[in-house]
Amino acid sequence: MHDPATIERSSQELPHSLPGECWAITDHAAGNQRQALALAEQMGMPVRHLVLSPRAPWSWLSPRLALGGRLVLPASQRATFASPWPTLAIGCGRSAALLTRLLRGLTEGYCHTVQILDPRIEPTHWDTVIAPRHDGLAGPNVLNPLGSLNPVDDAWLADGCDASPALEYLPRPRVGVLLGGPRSGMRMDADYAQQLIAALLARRQREGGSLLVLASRRTPTAVTEVMRTALRGIPGLLWTGPDDGNNPYPGVLGWADRLVVTPDSVNMLSEACAVGCAVHTFVSGDLPPKLARFHASLRGAGLLHDIDAEAPVQQTPLRETAAMAEALRRRMLANRRLE
Structure with missing residues (x-):
């Protein structure tokens, strides 16, 4: 053979x-x-x-x-x-x-x-x-x-931009925030959400811009309610499900200048790293071993950064x-x- x-x-x-x-x-x-x-x-x-x-x-x-x-x-x-x-x-x-x-x-x-x-x-x-x-x-x-494998490439991102043209007019930097949910060995609750939004707002206070926050099916209601309260008056959007209209996920990735992703999802982190902008995460405790290895690989490749770290505006996309x-x-x- x-x-x-x-x-x-x-x-x-x-x-x-x-x-x-x-x-x-x-x-x-x-x-x-x-x-x-x-x-x-x-x-x-x-x-x-x-x-x-x-x-x-x-x-x-x-x-x-x-x-x-x-x-x-x-x-x-x-x-x-x-x-x-x-x-x-x-x-x-x-x-x-x-x-x-x-x-x-x-x-x-x-x-x-x-x-x-x-x-x-x-x-x-x-x-x-x-x-x-x-x-x-x-x-x-x-x-x-x-x-993980995903469809994110230049054509997919361009289609996302075309589908959500209004996002172009939000103040820059446009920061996309992708929320996952709890998993075995990891919590994601109102306390985590408070820490995350505090870090996001602190950085926005320094550099301006807008926050485009997207929940997933796994995101607890307690987390989205914290976000809803904290984001009042902040330019951007909060999408928590179909009641908020069509999911603007492709558009958020297409227009984002920077992405912040909760640490729980290999798929979300992989797709964010496929965009080509800086990707950040906020970890509040120990990660399960397999997930910790994945994070370490992304960080070793220069693809993932702490939420408050400075990072290149553009990075080689993981495709x-x-x-x-x-x-x-x-x-x-x-x-x-x-x-």
């Missing part, structure tokens, strides 16, 4: 697209959907998004229990997960890991199976596994980006999705050559 890395690396030899269809397989989690679709759309193939939910007992043991074929799905979803099979299947999340694993057998190796995030079992059950470095997963078929797509394309072409 030849190592794909030994194949000629001239990009001129690589077709942008491959024959057949690409399936992006996910559950309903927005973060999983975002990663799988971002990579799928970079592959230059027709993309079909399958949102599937294995039934018990497979849902309890996914992806370890791989017996049963299409019976792992409820009857209503089996017609979707059926031939004609795709050339490429990209899954993200534990439920999807079972289905991408099954596709290797169902298609007798025809479909190149990709699993995003550590599947918690041997990566050899898939053709390619993409797991961020802080997961500590290694193997000959494992790719290790620094952060790994296109590189992962190219590496995946090379692997698929190498496998076809070896057939």
